[in-house]
Amino acid sequence: MLSRMQTHYLTRVMRLAVREGVRLFNGRDGEWQAQIQAVGRGGCVLRIGGCLRAQLAEPGPWLGFAPLKKDAQDTLIAQATELGVEKMIPVHTRFTSVGRVNRPRLLAQAIESSEQCGRLNVPEVAAPCFLQNLLSEWPASRPLLFADERGFGRPIAEAANGQPLDACSEPPGLLIGPEGGFADEEVREILAHPCVAAVALGPRILRAETAAVAALACWQALRGDWRRIDHPGSHDVRTES
Amino acid sequence: MLSRMQTHYLTRVMRLAVREGVRLFNGRDGEWQAQIQAVGRGGCVLRIGGCLRAQLAEPGPWLGFAPLKKDAQDTLIAQATELGVEKMIPVHTRFTSVGRVNRPRLLAQAIESSEQCGRLNVPEVAAPCFLQNLLSEWPASRPLLFADERGFGRPIAEAANGQPLDACSEPPGLLIGPEGGFADEEVREILAHPCVAAVALGPRILRAETAAVAALACWQALRGDWRRIDHPGSHDVRTES
Structure with a gap:
């Protein structure tokens, strides 16, 4: 029924x-x-x-993202689900402009997208947390790719092959900042974390949802489940x- | 003024x-x-x-896409612009569900996204054409990556390095089908074209706008302007x- x-x-x-x-x-x-x-x-x-x-078992990348406005967030959840994300974590940062996170709505969007894209599981939508908690509780087995919107990271195709990804047993998490970017002290905290690698996503400024889908697609293509042939x-x- | x-x-x-x-x-x-x-x-x-x-000069990939519903198409134009697309071509196919293309609206979206992402040019929005015309007029100097939603193409990270890309002097075009997919005889026509390489974008079914942004991101990361460091x-x- x-x-x-x-x-x-x-x-x-x-x-x-x-x-x-x-x-x-x-x-x-x-x-x-x-x-x-x-x-x-x-x-x-x-x-x-x-x-x-x-x-x-379909281990996939995680995605930490600053909550976005309704339409942008719907796009983000749908696209991240289609791209095989395993867990999505709304992360409050200094410049996050959206306060409340409607977790049931995010999960409903994730279920609908899972159905449409042929996944046999639904990504977990974690409870929102603060950036500091995300970093302090981050598992040491999982690298964290930080999309550095200042452009100071390594090009993602280069970062996807090498450390710290090779040393970790799990697919990475991706951390995407809010529209206003991370505050300088937040960037310092992120870069000081032992699991973190800063990556660059080209010379143009990407909106958060574009950065997330672009980074997820690159990782799946280079290191994830896009390398095997499947229908x-x-x-x-x-x-x- | x-x-x-x-x-x-x-x-x-x-x-x-x-x-x-x-x-x-x-x-x-x-x-x-x-x-x-x-x-x-x-x-x-x-x-x-x-x-x-x-x-x-910022040569970039081209994008051929079947016209989409309003919100999905706005997302597609914005994300493709952020990812450095040089030309976008609405392509009518057998199963295209959206008839009319509002070209001024597409261009306005492309201008706004160009401003926001720091591009110094605006992608061209070509007049809509039929798939047959796209194929017959396709320039021989430009490879055409066909996102084969049946999953029969080569994984994109593999296809991005090799033929026919290496033999062509221009960045590729990407061809993304409508929601209902291409008709069988359309697939045959596409695959018979000398510039075409079929690519696969993983084991899940992607909506057209996700497939477009994912393929563009992978190409930029592997062969395009994401490889150089820039701010x-x-x-x-x-x-x-």
Whole structure:
């Protein structure tokens, strides 16, 4: 039984009808074929068929970002999800202009994008934290690529091959600043962290959401799961159980 | 003298006042320092100072894309501009769902993004064309990377180093399909073109705007102007003369 929202998505947005097929995932049990059996006002009933894909561990990069305005943040969440981000962390900084983070909204956007892009899991949306806490609690096994908007970092294609990425066992986190940039003392704290490598994303000034998607794409292409040949799936629906 | 729209942008959006500095560019004469002298209802007067940056030729990748819905297309134009695209070509395909292309709107978005990201030129927005014309008129000096959403292309990091890119003298064009993908016979026509290389952008299905920005970022990082170290400018305003 799917919820009202999921039913709306399948029957109104995707325009699927009774007897049409969908693919299900819940982030634990892989991907399953299913068929729409009945559609009612409060939901729809599916018949579950065979397993299509086993659930594989899909370690991906993390993304720390300063909260953005609504449209820019929707774009960021959607694109980061499509690019295989494993965890997204809203980070409050000195110049963050958006105060409140609507975490359920971010998660809903991440679920919708996961369904559309054929992921079998949904990225975690972490509770918002302050930059200082992000840095003090950052796991030593994971490098942190800091998108230095002053342009002082190493070109990302160069930084993606070498230290500290080679010394760490996990995919990196990416740290993208707010519209106003990081404050000077924040930059000093970031650069003093042992896991951090500053990277440069070219000679133009990128908005936060462009920097995030660009850096994620480069990392996936150079070190992540874009290096293997694989064929995308389609039209997955995430179920709760 | 700046236009009413430019004055609105400087004084309302950027909140600059008389005696504050801006940087000017027109795509031909480099970047110039200027100071706001007076602000009126119909425009504002600037005093031009010294030259800050010489105009350099900035050859960049081209982007062929199927017209998208308004918000997605705004995102695409803004992000492609920030990523240094030289020319954007709306391409009508069999499954293109958006009929009319508002070219002045695309150009306005490209100008605004050029100003914000510190470019000294504005990408060209070409007249919309049909896929068949794009292919028949494609210059032989420029490779065309086709983002094959079926996943049959070479991983982009691999394709960015090798043929046909190495044999061509110009940066590549990228060709991104519509939401519904290309029709089978369109794919055949694309792949039969001598300049074309099919590239894969990982195991997930990307929306058109994500595919475009991801592919542009990868190319800039691997073969384009992200490889040199440079420091971004800020707050440029494009002038007409």
